């Protein structure tokens with residue numbers, strides 16, 4: 135692996151997860167940049183730094199933050215952590231960061247990001263990942279690290295050069311205390327994460343509950359199980375090698391609820407901040423694929439419609 139002071143790594147998006155990863159790497163003296171699209175926020179974050187608090191520690195890191203892609207030459211790794219709906223806009227801005235050897239890694243929630251990324255990046259330079267890290271953006275550049283867990287990475291298309299770069303990235307992440315592994319087939323992992331998000335995100339947003347509370351109420355637990363069962367059935371229909379029985383899928387969702395008990399899911403955070411949600415890339419994607427493949431997904435459709443409606447009403451329904 136090249137000298138950690140020589141490489142170039144940019145994280146696109148200063149949200150909860152982007153800030154957490156940038157601060158985690160920066161804490162180990164890794165030179166990291168964050169690419170924002172708002173110049174005023176980038177300036178503030180650069181000056182004030184990124185503050186992280188967890189149950190164990192608190193620290194402030196000072197990564198480079200910029201809103202000018204031209205100021206960043208081609209990178210070794212570009213890690214995309216923007217909200218799913220912002221991927222298309224982010225992709226238009228990352229051109230100056232992409233060289234022949236750059237690896238672009240999407241660690242976003244939801245499904246299908248490789249198709250949006252491939253409008254600017256060659257598929258053989260794209261990797262996808264699923265992370266179980268939990269983070270809450272308390273306010274600008276201020277993150278609570280709510281729970282740690284493994285990150286799994288894999289290429290979209292086999293490419294030996296890109297694989298070497300992905301191995302170096304996993305080594306760097308592991309050495310920085312962000313446990314990571316590489317797999318040959320990333321799609322079962324993307325689907326496992328999708329199933330976790332299907333079972334947690336919309337329900338926490340609609341009910342205003344932290345992740346750990348969902349299994350404690352019989353109604354939210356039942357809805358979670360129904361939504362997860364639909365996604366699981368769809369994964370079988372799509373021949374995804376999930377390697378999980380339905381019971382195991384329920385157990386994984388349940389254990390993520392426990393491991394990130396205090397966390398407000400990203401969709402609940404979107405609700406609180408009145409930002410667009412990722413519903414169309416999570417439960418909405420299940421409904422869309424279900425319609426294409428003839429798999430019934432009524433619970434995911436209801437969750438999708440309720441989140442969309444509440445979003446449109448600004449999450450307050452006037453009487």
Ligand code: PAF
Pocket residue numbers: 243266267268269330331334335345390394397398399400401
């Ligand atoms: O979107 C999220 O919030 C996270 O993916 C997860 C794992 C559900 C934890 O909150």
